[in-house]
Amino acid sequence: MITKKNTYVILASFLFLSTQALDIYQSTTPVEKSKDEGKQVFERFACNSCHGNSGEMEGDFSTLKERFTAETLPEYINNPQAYDNKQMPVYDGMISDSEMEDLVAYLFLLGEELNRSDD
Amino acid sequence: MNVISRKHVAILALSFVFLSACKMTYDSLNLDYTIEESQANVNEGKRLTTVMCGVCHYDQKTGQMTGIHMVDVPPALGKIVSSNITQHKEKGIGNYTDAELAQVIRTGIAKDGKLIPFMQKPNLSDEDLRDIIAFLRSDDPTVQPSDVDPGSTELTGLGKMAIRMEKPTPWNHPISKPSASDTLAFGKYLIDNLACYDCHSKSFAKVDKINIEKSKGFMGGGNKLYNKLGEEVLSPNLTPHITGIKEWSEEDFKKAITKGFNKDNKVISYPMPLYPDLKDHEISAMFIYLKSIDPIKNDI
Numbered sequence: 001m002i003t004k005k006n007t008y009v010i011l012a013s014f015l016f017l018s019t020q021a022l023d024i025y026q027s028t029t030p031v032e033k034s035k036d037e038g039k040q041v042f043e044r045f046a047c048n049s050c051h052g053n054s055g056e057m058e059g060d061f062s063t064l065k066e067r068f069t070a071e072t073l074p075e076y077i078n079n080p081q082a083y084d085n086k087q088m089p090v091y092d093g094m095i096s097d098s099e100m101e102d103l104v105a106y107l108f109l110l111g112e113e114l115n116r117s118d119d
Numbered sequence: 120m121n122v123i124s125r126k127h128v129a130i131l132a133l134s135f136v137f138l139s140a141c142k143m144t145y146d147s148l149n150l151d152y153t154i155e156e157s158q159a160n161v162n163e164g165k166r167l168t169t170v171m172c173g174v175c176h177y178d179q180k181t182g183q184m185t186g187i188h189m190v191d192v193p194p195a196l197g198k199i200v201s202s203n204i205t206q207h208k209e210k211g212i213g214n215y216t217d218a219e220l221a222q223v224i225r226t227g228i229a230k231d232g233k234l235i236p237f238m239q240k241p242n243l244s245d246e247d248l249r250d251i252i253a254f255l256r257s258d259d260p261t262v263q264p265s266d267v268d269p270g271s272t273e274l275t276g277l278g279k280m281a282i283r284m285e286k287p288t289p290w291n292h293p294i295s296k297p298s299a300s301d302t303l304a305f306g307k308y309l310i311d312n313l314a315c316y317d318c319h320s321k322s323f324a325k326v327d328k329i330n331i332e333k334s335k336g337f338m339g340g341g342n343k344l345y346n347k348l349g350e351e352v353l354s355p356n357l358t359p360h361i362t363g364i365k366e367w368s369e370e371d372f373k374k375a376i377t378k379g380f381n382k383d384n385k386v387i388s389y390p391m392p393l394y395p396d397l398k399d400h401e402i403s404a405m406f407i408y409l410k411s412i413d414p415i416k417n418d419i
Binding site: 090 | 169179180182346347348350377379380384386387388389392393395396
């Protein structure tokens with residue numbers, strides 16, 4: 001038998017679940033979150049002052065995926081001088097692992113966007 | 120009234136005399152100069168060329184000294200492009216003699232007589248000049264003939280006027296290099312020939328290339344430069360004032376100029392070049408010299 005109490009419980013559960021579902025729907029997707037955080041790191045470390053806001057200047061971001069993987073790009077960023085790039089700051093010890101992860105994901109994304117805009 | 124007054128005539132005449140006196144081309148000095156190759160140290164020449172010339176002439180894209188567009192220069196002066204200094208006979212310096220190279224480096228007068236006032240090094244020692252020229256003549260890949268054309272310098276009216284105001288620096292010979300044990304003189308020599316004073320003093324228009332300490336606001340920063348986004352960047356104060364580097368340690372200074380992070384671990388970006396090829400004793404001498412100059416209050 002469905003009592004009044006049960007009805008309230010069901011109604012309350014329905015409302016609770018609906019708001020949770022709405023929250024999930026409205027929240028940023030993981031990709032977007034990473035993109036935002038990567039962009040923040042990109043700008044905080046003044047990468048844009050040489051590479052441009054969209055990676056369109058120094059460094060040819062459009063071929064980034066051909067030249068690096070998610071494992072090798074952090075090695076380059078941490079010590080560009082080892083790759084004969086003497087004008088890029090040495091980020092080793094200056095950037096956290098999570099910041100580097102967000103940054104690398106963002107750099108690849110910029111490369112993809114540049115390639116799409118070329119098509 | 121459309122009447123041309125005596126005052127106007129006088130101003131026009133004075134302007135004409137002034138502009139006539141300012142030239143953009145000069146006669147060659149016809150120097151009697153050749154390098155003694157047997158004495159030259161090509162490896163040292165490469166290091167010196169990298170830190171003194173590479174900042175403006177090395178192109179990361181070509182991996183050679185093919186010249187670049189100098190975007191840090193105030194746009195009001197126009198587009199400034201550094202030259203291809205590879206051994207290419209038409210596009211580079213393949214047709215320059217030793218004397219012509221020495222002349223352009225020390226006085227700014229190029230082979231064709233044009234004045235290049237951005238790179239004059241009147242106090243560069245004979246020893247370093249010889250090593251740099253020997254390197255430019257070497258078989259190093261970065262200076263092998265390349266026909267890459269980095270583009271042309273296109274000055275605005277203001278830029279042309281600014282160039283006309285500049286003069287060739289004198290050809291002095293011989294010039295000996297300060298001993299590394301004379302720390303202050305050696306540090307000053309490096310601040311001079313790495314052209315630190317050029318960007319870090321008050322204004323490009325007020326620097327004294329012969330006696331760098333007479334430059335207005337010597338090493339006190341505040342000179343207007345531009346990053347690659349076209350945003351204005353003021354050069355930092357490097358004098359031993361609390362608004363400069365008074366509280367910096369030698370390690371802080373070394374980190375700044377070799378790794379690109381300041382005392383507070385804030386990134387130092389373009390147009391500040393990095394100098395990972397400088398030796399520890401050179402960085403130390405530069406730092407000790409900077410700590411010895413007059414402090415200037417200038418909170419950038």
